[in-house]
Amino acid sequence: MSKLQLNMDVLEEALLGGSILGGGEGTSIDEAMMLGELALKISSPVLLDIEDIDPDGTVVTCATVTCPHRKKAPFASPRAHVRSIELLLESGLKRPAALIPNECGSGGIVNGWLEAAILGLPLLDAPCNGRAHPTPEMGSMGLHLMQDYQTLQSFAGGDPAQGTYIEGVLRGNVKTVTAMVRQDACVVGGLLAVARNPVKAEYLHENAAPGAIKLAIRLGAAVKEVRNGGGEAVTAAVLSILPGEVLCRGKVDAVDRFTAGGMDSGTAYIGDISITFWREYMTVESGEDERLATFPDLVTVFDAETGMTIASSEIASDMDVIVITVSRRRLLLGAGMRFPDLFEPAEKVIGKKLLQYLDL
Numbered sequence: 001m002s003k004l005q006l007n008m009d010v011l012e013e014a015l016l017g018g019s020i021l022g023g024g025e026g027t028s029i030d031e032a033m034m035l036g037e038l039a040l041k042i043s044s045p046v047l048l049d050i051e052d053i054d055p056d057g058t059v060v061t062c063a064t065v066t067c068p069h070r071k072k073a074p075f076a077s078p079r080a081h082v083r084s085i086e087l088l089l090e091s092g093l094k095r096p097a098a099l100i101p102n103e104c105g106s107g108g109i110v111n112g113w114l115e116a117a118i119l120g121l122p123l124l125d126a127p128c129n130g131r132a133h134p135t136p137e138m139g140s141m142g143l144h145l146m147q148d149y150q151t152l153q154s155f156a157g158g159d160p161a162q163g164t165y166i167e168g169v170l171r172g173n174v175k176t177v178t179a180m181v182r183q184d185a186c187v188v189g190g191l192l193a194v195a196r197n198p199v200k201a202e203y204l205h206e207n208a209a210p211g212a213i214k215l216a217i218r219l220g221a222a223v224k225e226v227r228n229g230g231g232e233a234v235t236a237a238v239l240s241i242l243p244g245e246v247l248c249r250g251k252v253d254a255v256d257r258f259t260a261g262g263m264d265s266g267t268a269y270i271g272d273i274s275i276t277f278w279r280e281y282m283t284v285e286s287g288e289d290e291r292l293a294t295f296p297d298l299v300t301v302f303d304a305e306t307g308m309t310i311a312s313s314e315i316a317s318d319m320d321v322i323v324i325t326v327s328r329r330r331l332l333l334g335a336g337m338r339f340p341d342l343f344e345p346a347e348k349v350i351g352k353k354l355l356q357y358l359d360l
Contacts, residue, residue: 013220026311027107057097234307
């Protein structure tokens with residue numbers, strides 16, 4: 001059995017690597033660090049490879065769902081994360097063999113750590129997606145199109161002090177239940193911890209992204225070694241692991257920003273390069289119409305001085321940045337990146353074609 005004992009070094013590396021694979025996703029590393037540190041104070045969960053568990057064992061996805069129209073900082077207590085798993089067990093679900101996060105991003109990569117630490121469950125290196133993505137359906141591993149699959153999703157969150165705490169369990173079609181959980185997040189004004197989509201471990205081989213968490217940890221370790229050298233050193237280290245290229249380096253000239261679906265959206269301009277975003281960076285173009293990268297290609301923007309990643313919600317005029325891209329074919333992606341219907345909402349928001357550039 002190949003297992004990795006999680007500790008503070010691994011946590012830092014996972015978050016650094018997750019911020020790179022997030023591709024513009026803006027979850028706070030500090031908030032994710034606090035959640036991971038709390039988990040490690042309780043116990044040291046283990047990270048297993050997919051070959052390490054029984055193919056018939058049940059695996060549950062741990063995630064957070066935010067309200068698309070939240071007006072204040074989201075709140076979900078550590079207790080809510082654990083409660084989401086407890087609710088599944090109380091509903092009759094057999095004790096899971098392992099937990100997985102919904103994505104590899106700066107925050108999502110630690111989803112499940114606290115639940116695993118408190119309930120004595122292992123984590124599995126097979127996240128729903130090996131990069132971050134803007135919609136929950138993209139992290140459903142293709143289950144949204146399986147007519148005979150009935151999802152089980154439990155949620156908990158809200159602020160008890162404000163009288164907004166709620167919890168519950170829903171069963172049904174993936175799209176319908178996901179929409180209802182998102183609506184419940186709006187009722188509490190922000191964020192819910194969610195445990196969802198139990199499947200057999202064997203389903204993850206072809207539909208999840210096995211190995212993506214260790215890839216993130218490897219990226220983070222490489223960044224730690226060179227980050228004092230600034231952006232050039234960091235991007236070189238990243239591209240030594242993820243075969244890609246530097247698209248440009250320069251000052252951000254302008255950012256046109258708007259909110260769509262509750263997520264930060266718009267376009268950043270760097271010389272003749274334009275980068276659209278809808279939470280994640282979605283397209284990169286040179287001049288009028290030369291497409292250089294298309295989601296789910298990875299586009300990551302680094303601060304040229306510090307080497308830290310810059311989220312789409314933070315990118316601003318006069319920043320000195322380095323932009324890299326890695327082809328989707330070089331990434332570990334889940335089944336949610338293979339269904340055309342899931343890209344249509346992003347096309348509408350950013351006003352750019354995606355599907356015609358993808359070989360789905």
